[in-house]
Amino acid sequence: MAEAEIKVAKKESSDPASQYRAAFRYMLLARTFEERTASLYRAGKIVGGVFMGKGQEAFSVGLALALDKEREDIYGPLIRDQAGRLAFGEQLIDAARTYLGSVKGPMRARDGNVHRGNIHDGMIPMISHLGSHISVVSGRLIGKRFNNKSNFVGGVCIGDGGTSTGAFHEALNQAAVEKLPLVVAVADNQFAYSTSTERQFACKDLVDRAIGYGFEGYSIDGTNLDVCLETFDKAVNRAREGHGPQLVIGHLLRLCGHGEHDDASYISDERKKQAFGGDCLQIAQQHLLDSGISNKIEISQWTSDIVKQVEDATSAAQREPGPDPFQETWQALSTSHLSEGNATT
Amino acid sequence: MSITYLEAIQAAQDKALEDNESVYIYGQDVGSFGGAFKATKNLAKKYPGRVIDAPISEDAMVGSAIGASAEGMRPVLEMQFADFSTVAINQIGNQAATQFWRTGVPCPITVRLPSGGTEGGGPFHSQSMEAIYAQYPGLIILTPGTVEDAYSMLLEAIEIDDPVIFCEHKYLYYHLKADRLPHKNLPVGKARIARAGKHATVVTYSAMLHEALLAADGLKEEGWDIEIVDLRSIKPIDTDTILASVARTGRLLCVSEAFPWGGVNAEVISRVTSEGFHLLDAPPQRLNAKDTPIPFHPDLWKTHRPTSQAIASSLRNLLRY
Numbered sequence: 140m141a142e143a144e145i146k147v148a149k150k151e152s153s154d155p156a157s158q159y160r161a162a163f164r165y166m167l168l169a170r171t172f173e174e175r176t177a178s179l180y181r182a183g184k185i186v187g188g189v190f191m192g193k194g195q196e197a198f199s200v201g202l203a204l205a206l207d208k209e210r211e212d213i214y215g216p217l218i219r220d221q222a223g224r225l226a227f228g229e230q231l232i233d234a235a236r237t238y239l240g241s242v243k244g245p246m247r248a249r250d251g252n253v254h255r256g257n258i259h260d261g262m263i264p265m266i267s268h269l270g271s272h273i274s275v276v277s278g279r280l281i282g283k284r285f286n287n288k289s290n291f292v293g294g295v296c297i298g299d300g301g302t303s304t305g306a307f308h309e310a311l312n313q314a315a316v317e318k319l320p321l322v323v324a325v326a327d328n329q330f331a332y333s334t335s336t337e338r339q340f341a342c343k344d345l346v347d348r349a350i351g352y353g354f355e356g357y358s359i360d361g362t363n364l365d366v367c368l369e370t371f372d373k374a375v376n377r378a379r380e381g382h383g384p385q386l387v388i389g390h391l392l393r394l395c396g397h398g399e400h401d402d403a404s405y406i407s408d409e410r411k412k413q414a415f416g417g418d419c420l421q422i423a424q425q426h427l428l429d430s431g432i433s434n435k436i437e438i439s440q441w442t443s444d445i446v447k448q449v450e451d452a453t454s455a456a457q458r459e460p461g462p463d464p465f466q467e468t469w470q471a472l473s474t475s476h477l478s479e480g481n482a483t484t
Numbered sequence: 485m486s487i488t489y490l491e492a493i494q495a496a497q498d499k500a501l502e503d504n505e506s507v508y509i510y511g512q513d514v515g516s517f518g519g520a521f522k523a524t525k526n527l528a529k530k531y532p533g534r535v536i537d538a539p540i541s542e543d544a545m546v547g548s549a550i551g552a553s554a555e556g557m558r559p560v561l562e563m564q565f566a567d568f569s570t571v572a573i574n575q576i577g578n579q580a581a582t583q584f585w586r587t588g589v590p591c592p593i594t595v596r597l598p599s600g601g602t603e604g605g606g607p608f609h610s611q612s613m614e615a616i617y618a619q620y621p622g623l624i625i626l627t628p629g630t631v632e633d634a635y636s637m638l639l640e641a642i643e644i645d646d647p648v649i650f651c652e653h654k655y656l657y658y659h660l661k662a663d664r665l666p667h668k669n670l671p672v673g674k675a676r677i678a679r680a681g682k683h684a685t686v687v688t689y690s691a692m693l694h695e696a697l698l699a700a701d702g703l704k705e706e707g708w709d710i711e712i713v714d715l716r717s718i719k720p721i722d723t724d725t726i727l728a729s730v731a732r733t734g735r736l737l738c739v740s741e742a743f744p745w746g747g748v749n750a751e752v753i754s755r756v757t758s759e760g761f762h763l764l765d766a767p768p769q770r771l772n773a774k775d776t777p778i779p780f781h782p783d784l785w786k787t788h789r790p791t792s793q794a795i796a797s798s799l800r801n802l803l804r805y
Contacts, residue, residue, distance in 0.1 A: 278551020
C-alpha cells in the first residue's frame with residue numbers, strides 16, 4: 140500500500156529531499172481522505188461532524204515526522220491533524236472506521252471522528268475541551284521519567300483559539316517547571332470557528348508567550364513545508380537533547396470551515412491573498428516540481444495510488460458492522476465489581 | 485498509642501509509597517512542607533523525588549496524572565481543598581472518567597479532596613463535592629467516616645484501576661482518633677452498620693456519621709433505638725445494606741453535609757422508594773446543609789450544616805409519623 144511506502148521512505152533516508160517527498164505524500168493522503176469524508180458527510184454517511192485540516196497539513200506533518208515512535212515519543216494531535224496522525228503511524232482504515240461508525244475502529248464507535256487515538260501506541264485520544272490534552276502528554280513524559288527512560292519527546296498540537304484556555308496556560312507553565320521535553324505546535328490559522336485572532340489574543344505574535352513560560356520559541360510560515368520540517372526537526376532535537384520545552388507558532392490560514400457544516404463565509408478572499416493565506420499543498424507541489432525533487436508523472440502516480448487507498452479504506456469501513464446496543468457492556472469502570480451498572484430505578 | 489484520621493491518611497500514603505514504586509504524590513505544598521494539613525508529612529524526605537510540589541494548576545495536575553497513569557504510574561493527587569478541585573473538574577469528569585470507556589485503557593489515579601466544613605472555613609474552604617463527582621460515569625467516590633476507613637480505603641483506592649475521588653473530611657482530621665490502624669477492613673463498595681437499632685434508619689457518611697451517632701445516643705434516653713448506616717462509599721452505593729436496614733426499621737432519614745438539591749440523600753431516597761416502597765412505614769426524610777453558600781462565622785456555620793440536634797429533631801418527627 141502507498142501508506143506503507145511512505146513510511147519506508149521516511150525510515151530509509153533522512154536526507155531532506157526524501158523527507159520532503161514523504162511529507163508531501165502524507166499531506167496529499169490527508170487532503171484526499173478528508174475531501175472524501177467531506178463528500179461522505181454531504182451524502183449523510185458520516186456519524187457526527189467532519190473537521191478538516193485543509194491549509195495546515197504542512198505544519199501538522201512537520202511535527203509528526205520529527206517524532207519517533209521507536210523512541211517512545213508521544214503525539215497529541217488535535218482536530219486538524221489528519222496529516223500528522225498518518226505521519227505518526229495511524230492506519231488510514233482506523234480513521235475511516237471512526238468517521239463511519241465501524242465497531243472495529245480504535246474507539247469501537249463509542250467516540251467518533253477526530254477523537255480517536257491509541258494510548259498504547261503513544262497517540263492521545265483528544266477530548267473536546269481545548270488545551271486539556273497538553274498536560275496529558277506532559278504526564279506521559281513525567282511517567283517515562285519516573286520509569287527511568289530517556290530520549291523521548293512529546294509533541295502536542297493546538298490552535299490559536301486553544302491558547303486562550305486556562306488549561307493551555309496551566310499545561311505550558313507546568314511543562315516548563317518540570318523542564319519536560321515537550322514541543323507545543325500552535326497552528327495560528329487566523330480563526331477559531333468564526334472568531335478572528337483580533338478577538339482571541341492581544342499580543343503581537345503568540346511566540347511572544349514563549350519567553351514568559353520559559354519555552355524556546357519559533358514563529359514560522361506554516362504554509363512552507365520546508366520551513367516546517369526544518370523547524371520541527373530542530374525543536375524536537377532541542378527537546379530531546381534536554382533544552383526543555385519548545386513552542387512553535389505556525390502562521391497559516393484555515394482553508395475550510397470550522398467543520399463541514401460551516402461554509403466559512405466570514406473568511407474573505409482577500410485573506411487568502413495575504414501573507415500565510417496560501418495552500419501549503421499547492422506550494423509544496425510547486426516546490427517539488429521547481430526543485431526537481433519530483434516530477435509531474437511521479438506526482439500523478441502518487442495521486443492515483445492515494446485515491447485508490449482512500450477508496451479502499453472508506454469502502455471497507457462502510458461494509459463493517461456498526462455497534463450493537465444489545466452487545467454493549469454499558470460499564471464505565473474497568474473494575475467490574477464496583478460498577479453500578481445501568482440502574483434505571 | 486492513638487492515631488488521628490489525618491495521621492491515618494499520612495500512614496496510608498507512606499505504606500503505598502513503600503509498597504509500590506509506581507506510586508507518587510503530586511500537589512501544592514505536599515513536598516518538604518508536608519502539605520497544608522500535613523497529610524504528607526515527612527514523605528518527601530523518605531521518598532526522594534516521589535512527593536512533588538505542583539504549581540497552583542489543578543487542571544494540569546490531573547491532566548498530567550492521567551498521562552502518567554498510562555505509563556504505569558499510580559499518581560495520588562492532593563487538592564489543597566476539595567473546593568479547588570472545580571478547576572480540575574474537566575480533567576476529572578471528561579478526561580479521566582471517560583478514558584476507560586472510550587479506549588479500554590484504565591486510568592488508575594487517586595484524587596484526595598480535603599472536604600467539608602470547619603469553623604471559619606467559609607464559602608470556599610468548606611465544600612462537600614461528592615455528589616457532583618458521583619454524577620460522572622467512570623468515577624469511584626469514597627467518603628470515609630472513621631480512622632480505620634481513612635486508612636484502609638485510601639490504600640484500596642490507590643490499588644483500584646479506575647479514577648477514585650477520595651473525600652476525606654477536614655473536621656475529622658484532628659477530632660477523630662483510633663487505637664490502631666486496621667489490618668483488615670470492609671472493602672470499598674460495602675456500607676457498614678455503625679449502630680444497630682430497630683425504630684428508624686439513618687443513612688449517612690463522613691463527618692455526619694458522628695453527628696448522627698450523637699443524636700442516636702440522645703434518643704436512646706427517650707427510648708428509641710436508631711440504626712445508623714455509614715455508606716463509606718458514595719459510588720458505588722451499597723443499596724442492599726440500606727434496604728436491609730429499612731426492612732428492619734421501616735423508617736428512613738438521610739443525612740448529608742452537602743447542599744440539598746439532588747445529591748446522595750436524593751439518590752438513596754430514590755432507590756429506597758423505588759425498590760423498597762413496601763418496607764416503608766413513613767415517608768423517607770432527608771437533612772442537608774442549607775441551600776446557601778457555606779457561612780464563614782462559626783455561629784452561622786453551626787446552623788448551616790446538620791447537627792446532632794437537628795438530626796434528633798428530624799428523627800423525632802419521623803418517629804411520630
